[in-house]
Amino acid sequence: MAGAGGGGNDVQWCFSQVKGAIDDDVAEADIISTVEFNHSGELLATGDKGGRVVIFQQETENKSQSQFRSEYNVYSTFQSHEPEFDYLKSLEIEEKINKIRWLPQKNAAQFLLSTNDKTIKLWKISERDKRPEGYNLKEEDGRYRDAATITTLRVPVFRPMDLMVEASPRRVFANAHTYHINSISVNSDNETYLSADDLRINLWHLEITDRSFNIVDIKPANMEELTEVITAAEFHPHQCNTFVYSSSKGTIRLCDMRASALCDKHSKLFEEPEDPSNRSFFSEIISSISDVKFSHNGRYMMTRDYLSVKIWDLNMENRPVETYQVHEYLRSKLCSLYENDCIFDKFECCWNGNDSVVMTGSYNNFFRMLDRSQRRDVTLEASRESCKPRQVLKPRRVCAGGKRKKDEISVDSLDFNKKILHTAWHPQENIIAVATTNNLYIFQEKVN
Amino acid sequence: MDVEAKRIMALSISKLYSLRTQRGGLRLHRSLLLSMTMRAARDIYHTAQLLRDAEEEQVVPCAPDAATEEPMEITKDSPQTLTPKEVAMKPQEPIDAVEDDKENRCASERHSRKRHCKTAIEPDFLPLKKAKMDTDEEKQHLPGEVLRTNNGNSYRQAESLTAFPANRAIVAY
Numbered sequence: 001m002a003g004a005g006g007g008g009n010d011v012q013w014c015f016s017q018v019k020g021a022i023d024d025d026v027a028e029a030d031i032i033s034t035v036e037f038n039h040s041g042e043l044l045a046t047g048d049k050g051g052r053v054v055i056f057q058q059e060t061e062n063k064s065q066s067q068f069r070s071e072y073n074v075y076s077t078f079q080s081h082e083p084e085f086d087y088l089k090s091l092e093i094e095e096k097i098n099k100i101r102w103l104p105q106k107n108a109a110q111f112l113l114s115t116n117d118k119t120i121k122l123w124k125i126s127e128r129d130k131r132p133e134g135y136n137l138k139e140e141d142g143r144y145r146d147a148a149t150i151t152t153l154r155v156p157v158f159r160p161m162d163l164m165v166e167a168s169p170r171r172v173f174a175n176a177h178t179y180h181i182n183s184i185s186v187n188s189d190n191e192t193y194l195s196a197d198d199l200r201i202n203l204w205h206l207e208i209t210d211r212s213f214n215i216v217d218i219k220p221a222n223m224e225e226l227t228e229v230i231t232a233a234e235f236h237p238h239q240c241n242t243f244v245y246s247s248s249k250g251t252i253r254l255c256d257m258r259a260s261a262l263c264d265k266h267s268k269l270f271e272e273p274e275d276p277s278n279r280s281f282f283s284e285i286i287s288s289i290s291d292v293k294f295s296h297n298g299r300y301m302m303t304r305d306y307l308s309v310k311i312w313d314l315n316m317e318n319r320p321v322e323t324y325q326v327h328e329y330l331r332s333k334l335c336s337l338y339e340n341d342c343i344f345d346k347f348e349c350c351w352n353g354n355d356s357v358v359m360t361g362s363y364n365n366f367f368r369m370l371d372r373s374q375r376r377d378v379t380l381e382a383s384r385e386s387c388k389p390r391q392v393l394k395p396r397r398v399c400a401g402g403k404r405k406k407d408e409i410s411v412d413s414l415d416f417n418k419k420i421l422h423t424a425w426h427p428q429e430n431i432i433a434v435a436t437t438n439n440l441y442i443f444q445e446k447v448n
Numbered sequence: 449m450d451v452e453a454k455r456i457m458a459l460s461i462s463k464l465y466s467l468r469t470q471r472g473g474l475r476l477h478r479s480l481l482l483s484m485t486m487r488a489a490r491d492i493y494h495t496a497q498l499l500r501d502a503e504e505e506q507v508v509p510c511a512p513d514a515a516t517e518e519p520m521e522i523t524k525d526s527p528q529t530l531t532p533k534e535v536a537m538k539p540q541e542p543i544d545a546v547e548d549d550k551e552n553r554c555a556s557e558r559h560s561r562k563r564h565c566k567t568a569i570e571p572d573f574l575p576l577k578k579a580k581m582d583t584d585e586e587k588q589h590l591p592g593e594v595l596r597t598n599n600g601n602s603y604r605q606a607e608s609l610t611a612f613p614a615n616r617a618i619v620a621y
Contacts, residue, residue, distance in 0.1 A: 086473075094472040117472060179476050198476040229477045248477055281456055284484045288477075335452075338485070339459060344478060 012446035020439035032435040038102035041426040047097025051081040078167040081116040117180040122171035130158040183233045189240040196233035232292045250287035282334040290346035295355040304349040324370045329400035361420025382441040450496035453489040460486030
């Protein structure tokens with residue numbers, strides 16, 4: 001199986017699987033709100049608005065065959081968060097899973113962090129395929145044996161059973177956030193993690209739930225002076241002292257925890273001056289960064305704002321090294337997108353395993369593959385019409401204006417209710433998971 | 449341009465209102481973005497209004513105040529601090545076609561004095577229970593070339609807004 005060495009445009013993407021209900025009537029609880037591969041790529045987790053987590057596992061059989069088509073099947077499903085009510089503030093706390101982050105595997109069990117707006121939970125997912133049999137005092141069904149009938153002593157033994165996957169909450173990290181949690185990120189030290197809300201970032205130890213350290217606080221003394229909020233935060237993949245956070249003003253701050261306990265002063269500030277010719281009522285909104293992700297090699301980071309993806313070199317603060325337009329044809333539609341609230345959509349972005357291609361979603365169930373090495377990009381669609389096994393995805397084109405060519409779709413025909421906000425790329429292989437509203441599509445590289 | 453500004457302002461306010469009833473509590477990020485957009489639109493709208501009034505010299509009861517008025521201060525965004533008391537109502541067209549009429553304009557100017565007391569008054573940009581009628585709206589429009597600019601890639605008029613050209617010559621009506 002080829003590694004993730006191919007560029008986005010050498011790779012032909014094929015449909016592999018789709019998960020979720022087929023009917024168009026989408027239950028709100030089924031709306032997928034986060035997608036994440038684990039560190040080996042064997043497991044794929046999704047979270048939804050109903051507070052549930054579904055984990056898929058890749059089949060490991062037939063891996064040696066050249067026609068290897070690894071399928072992901074449901075491994076575990078559990079209710080991670082329930083709706084809560086904050087009586088003090090008379091507020092309902094949504095159970096929607098905002099983020100899932102896997103911990104690197106240390107033993108047979110898998111661990112992940114899942115968070116809603118206020119509470120983070122550490123879940124242990126473990127397999128059980130044996131059970132003890134042959135107790136002295138109890139029958140197999142649990143009834144107690146009559147003591148008079150016990151004449152011999154036996155040692156219980158483990159016998160195989162059908163595989164059972166259990167998910168249990170091991171830690172609950174609660175009551176540390178006044179505002180809504182938008183990010184969690186596990187540190188490379190495997191002991192700590194951060195959680196970020198609109199105004200603060202807290203540092204936790206995975207073993208300690210009753211206390212966390214506040215490391216960033218941008219709340220102004222007078223809330224009327226508030227001009228920006230934190231939109232995303234992430235730890236550096238290798239340097240356990242470094243993390244970044246993005247803001248609603250389009251800036252990214254890199255902080256070094258060795259510098260001081262409170263990282264309000266950034267070590268680096270990444271900001272690109274605004275193009276004055278693009279100024280509009282909506283400039284503020286579209287410059288707000290919705291996602292920030294470090295590259296796997298730790299040298300770059302990628303940010304997503306409403307219309308573009310930017311790649312930043314950590315050593316250069318004054319401008320990104322690469323900028324890709326995701327759907328520039330929407331720039332003239334900003335007013336309508338403001339009316340229907342689409343302008344507030346928070347798109348995520350992700351890197352492939354060797355950092356040569358980045359991917360992000362768009363509307364009409366389109367998603368974009370941006371090849372950094374070949375400076376090419378392609379638009380693909382996740383749709384039920386391209387669902388035949390191993391069907392190759394055809395590139396899509398949007399006609400911004402003027403004469404529409406054959407096979408192009410015009411901007412006005414785009415369905416803005418069909419948005420791809422969450423995507424994930426397998427850490428080693430060319431396998432991607434793309435979430436539409438309530439379906440999860442898995443695409444793989446075409447293998448000849 | 450001020451037509452667009454007023455529309456966006458009204459839209460922003462109604463969105464801010466609906467945020468309060470949304471499940472999950474007030475979303476700080478969204479409220480911030482909405483209020484910034486609303487303020488930008490409001491500033492454009494009010495400045496355009498002031499300029500227009502200064503030029504047109506129409507006799508209205510509070511006109512003298514309009515000419516000497518200072519620009520609106522940017523205050524905390526909350527519905528209570530906004531905008532005028534409703535004056536005598538006339539039938540009004542749907543919210544996205546709301547235009548000025550003399551009485552509303554006068555009320556807007558009057559409100560700037562009221563704002564200092566931060567009276568809780570109902571904004572006139574929300575879908576009103578009482579209807580108002582558009583009058584004289586054509587006369588109030590500034591010529592398009594003054595404020596309406598686009599950089600050529602917008603097929604929608606008045607979509608993009610450059611910095612408000614307060615010092616441009618305004619054609620006297």
